[in-house]
Amino acid sequence: MNGGITVAGLTKRYGPLTAVDGLTFTVEPGQVTGFLGPNGAGKTTTLRMLLGLVTPTEGSALIGGRRYADLREPRRAVGAVLEATGFHPGRTGRNHLRVLAEAGGIPPERVAAALGQVGLDDAADRRVRGYSLGMRQRLGLAAALLGDPRVLILDEPGNGLDPAGLAELRDVLRGLAADGRTILMSSHVLSEVAQTVARVLIIAGGTLRFSGPLGELTGVRGETLEAAFLRLTSDLPRQAGAVAPAGN
Amino acid sequence: MHSLIRAEMLKLRTVRGPWLVLAAGPVLVIAGISGLVVSGGDLHDPATQAKALAHVGLTAIFPLAFGILAVAGEYRHKTITDTYLSTPARGRVIGAKLLSYALCGALAAVVSAIVGLAVAAAWWSAKGASFDWGDTAMWTTIGGGIAWNTAFAAIGVGLGALIRNLAGAIAAALAWIALIEGIVGQLIGNLARWLPFYAGQALGAGGKAMLPQALLPRWGAALVLAAYAAAFAVAAIATSVRRDVA
Numbered sequence: 365m366n367g368g369i370t371v372a373g374l375t376k377r378y379g380p381l382t383a384v385d386g387l388t389f390t391v392e393p394g395q396v397t398g399f400l401g402p403n404g405a406g407k408t409t410t411l412r413m414l415l416g417l418v419t420p421t422e423g424s425a426l427i428g429g430r431r432y433a434d435l436r437e438p439r440r441a442v443g444a445v446l447e448a449t450g451f452h453p454g455r456t457g458r459n460h461l462r463v464l465a466e467a468g469g470i471p472p473e474r475v476a477a478a479l480g481q482v483g484l485d486d487a488a489d490r491r492v493r494g495y496s497l498g499m500r501q502r503l504g505l506a507a508a509l510l511g512d513p514r515v516l517i518l519d520e521p522g523n524g525l526d527p528a529g530l531a532e533l534r535d536v537l538r539g540l541a542a543d544g545r546t547i548l549m550s551s552h553v554l555s556e557v558a559q560t561v562a563r564v565l566i567i568a569g570g571t572l573r574f575s576g577p578l579g580e581l582t583g584v585r586g587e588t589l590e591a592a593f594l595r596l597t598s599d600l601p602r603q604a605g606a607v608a609p610a611g612n
Numbered sequence: 613m614h615s616l617i618r619a620e621m622l623k624l625r626t627v628r629g630p631w632l633v634l635a636a637g638p639v640l641v642i643a644g645i646s647g648l649v650v651s652g653g654d655l656h657d658p659a660t661q662a663k664a665l666a667h668v669g670l671t672a673i674f675p676l677a678f679g680i681l682a683v684a685g686e687y688r689h690k691t692i693t694d695t696y697l698s699t700p701a702r703g704r705v706i707g708a709k710l711l712s713y714a715l716c717g718a719l720a721a722v723v724s725a726i727v728g729l730a731v732a733a734a735w736w737s738a739k740g741a742s743f744d745w746g747d748t749a750m751w752t753t754i755g756g757g758i759a760w761n762t763a764f765a766a767i768g769v770g771l772g773a774l775i776r777n778l779a780g781a782i783a784a785a786l787a788w789i790a791l792i793e794g795i796v797g798q799l800i801g802n803l804a805r806w807l808p809f810y811a812g813q814a815l816g817a818g819g820k821a822m823l824p825q826a827l828l829p830r831w832g833a834a835l836v837l838a839a840y841a842a843a844f845a846v847a848a849i850a851t852s853v854r855r856d857v858a
Contacts, residue, residue, distance in 0.1 A: 409858075416700045417693060417857040433700035444697055450690025452627055459626035467619035467698035507694060 367514045367546050368392050369414065373423035376409050376570075383409045385570035386423065391548050391563075393514070396541045398561035398578070399550040402597050406570040407550045408447060411519050414548075415444055427515055439468030443508030445501075445518045453493035457484055457503045460492065461510055470511045478506040483532065497524030505533070516540065518549040522556050534560045558589045568597035616699060616708035620682075624716065629685075633678040634716075637671035637724035637761075644670065645731050655741035662749040664732045668725045669757030669816020672764040675717030676785055679768020682709040683848070684778040696857055703849045710769050710845055717765025721758040728754075756830055757816035763837040764812065770844025773852050802826060811836040 369391035376384040384406040391397045401407050412418040414425040416432035427435065427442055435441045451460055461475040479488045482502040487495065495503065501524045508516055516537075522530050537560060541547050548565075551557050557564070564581055566574040573596040574581055581592050624630040644667035653660050683706070686692040699705050736743035744750075768785070775781035789809050797804035804810050805828050814833035828836060 412856075412858065415697060417696060419854070419856060435700075438700055439698050442697075446693055449693045452623075452685075452689045452691055454627040454629070455623075456626070459622070463619055463622050463626065464694060464698055466615060466622050467695065469615060 367428045369515065369517075369546060369548060370426045370429070371410070371414070371424070372426075374410065374413060374420055374425050375422040376406070376413060376418065377421045382570055384413070384420075387567065387570070387572055388423075389565055389572060389575050391546055391565075393546040394541060394544050395562035396537050396547045396549060396560055397563040397565060398557040399548055399565050399567075400554070400557065400593060401550075401567040401573075403552075405567045405597070407567065408519055410567070411444075411446065411517055411548075411550065414517060415442070415446075417446075437469055437511070439464065439470060439513070440511035441513055442515045442517060443511060443513040444516070445504040445508045445521050447519045447523070449504055449507075451492040451495075451500065451503065454491055456489050456491055457495070457499075457506075458488040460503065461506060464507055464510055468511055474510050474512065478510045481509055481536065482506045498526060498529050501525055502529070505536075513545075515546040516548070518547070520550055520552065522551060522553055530556055554589050554593060564589075566593060566596050569599065573597060613704060613708060616704060617712050619698075620708050620712035624712070629681065630678065630716065633674050634720050634723060636674045637668075637720050638727035640671050640674075641667045641724045641728040642731050645728060645735065649735045649739065655736055655739050658744065658747065659749065661732065661736075661744060661747050662753040665725070665728050665750050665753050666757065666817040668721055668728050668754055669760040669812060671721060671724050671757075672717075672760045672812055672816070673789070675713070675720055675761045675765035676768040676771075677782060678716065678720075679713045679765040679770075680772035680778070680781045680785060682713050682769045682772055683852070684772035684776055684781045687776045688778045693857060702852045706769070706773055706845070706849045706852050709773075710766050713769050714762050714766045714841075718758055718762040721761035724761075725754045725758065752830070753816065756814075756834075759834055760812040760816040760837065763815075763841045764808075766841040767808065767837075767844050770841070770848040773848035774844070806836060808837060808840045811840075 371390070372388050374384055374387040375382065387410060399407055409418060413420045414427065414432065432438060432442065458475060458479065461478060462472065464470070465472055465475055479485050482505050484499065484502045484506060487499055492500065492503065501521065505521060508518065522533055525533060537547055537549065549561065558578070561578055563577050564574065565572065578589070582589055645664045648664050649655065653663070683692070686695055695705055696702055733743045771785060772781045775784060793807050793809040797807055797810065805814065805826060811828060811833040814827035815830055815837060827833065
């Protein structure tokens with residue numbers, strides 16, 4: 365058990381709508397893996413199934429070989445930033461993290477450390493009501509890092525960050541990956557992805573379109589990431605071979 | 613479970629709302645007792661003391677609203693995601709909330725009772741009547757009022773977990789008290805005493821309430837409210853465990 369992510373035959377149906385359709389992929393430790401797809405591709409649903417928030421219709425989503433709900437200390441094993449994660453507007457950033465530490469069995473000293481790691485020390489004692497989008501995003505990242513987890517699952521972590529914030533985020537994620545952690549990050553900002561990730565997963569319409577090293581995606585045809593992304597996710601008739609083999 | 617309850621208490625202490633709920637009860641009790649005295653209540657009648665302190669039970673509407681916030685408030689602010697990420701065993705989360713909020717409901721009622729006793733004793737002495745601190749009917753009324761507050765806090769947690777939409781859950785609670793208990797209660801005669809707000813009044817006002825219908829005896833009302841709280845708790849846990857959090 366290496367702390368990687370294993371998704372097999374993962375499917376989620378909402379009535380007649382299939383949001384995620386038989387996804388199979390793995391995410392290895394030691395690198396940042398980008399999780400890309402157009403709006404409505406099923407990214408968020410997939411991440412929520414990994415985290416036990418949404419129950420799959422079929423298939424499995426395992427972290428280090430276990431379902432999220434079966435992890436003994438989930439916050440110390442997995443950190444997550446989700447788009448829909450919120451904060452009570454009347455609670456300070458520091459108190460938000462204190463609550464999570466208490467519930468997650470994390471030593472209280474980690475609160476200050478996580479605030480420092482995302483550069484939020486100065487605003488920590490202000491109510492979240494007064495935070496900018498970028499500051500909320502930093503607080504979300506601090507919550508994910510709080511338990512010093514080996515696995516990070518990040519849904520659009522760069523949302524609302526200014527260029528300096530994005531650069532800091534990139535450095536933090538690269539540092540964590542170099543440390544042997546597993547990082548799965550979804551994003552719409554392809555230029556950001558191109559600078560941050562080593563591997564990419566591309567999904568569209570709930571199905572996997574590509575899984576492999578970034579260089580393999582762009583290198584073969586000398587395409588930009590954007591061109592490759594658009595080719596793989598547009599549902600125009602695809603020629604044979606246009607979809608790179610999945611799962612390698 | 614211990615750390616979950618501590619986390620719930622920390623959530624409550626780090627925002628302002630709960631303190632407002634804690635303050636609202638005593639305000640209602642002060643207004644109610646002062647109203648009773650000013651409107652010419654007979655302070656020499658021994659039953660008046662219990663009548664005055666019956667206002668402690670009526671503050672139960674605040675723990676009810678407060679309990680609704682426990683889960684529905686987390687959905688509103690989308691903190692429920694983080695709560696379930698910390699504790700994937702959702703039944704334990706709801707259980708910790710039930711215990712924590714019931715305790716807070718009881719504490720709020722104790723504060724209301726202390727304020728109520730002080731205000732009543734002051735009014736009695738101002739009007740030259742003697743306040744009987746050993747009045748059993750008054751103390752059982754206070755005890756029943758605290759139990760009513762405790763049960764309503766737990767019922768609120770269950771209701772909020774079932775409905776999840778904050779405005780919807782508050783509206784449902786108000787509609788229940790005003791429409792079902794207020795209007796339908798008049799039409800179904802003695803069956804009305806099995807409704808939760810009637811049972812609460814039986815518990816907190818001691819059977820001699822301001823209502824025409826006969827109320828349950830105190831112990832019976834306590835059982836009925838406990839059954840309502842348990843039913844809501846079971847339904848809340850059963851649905852929370854299954855539902856997708858999106």
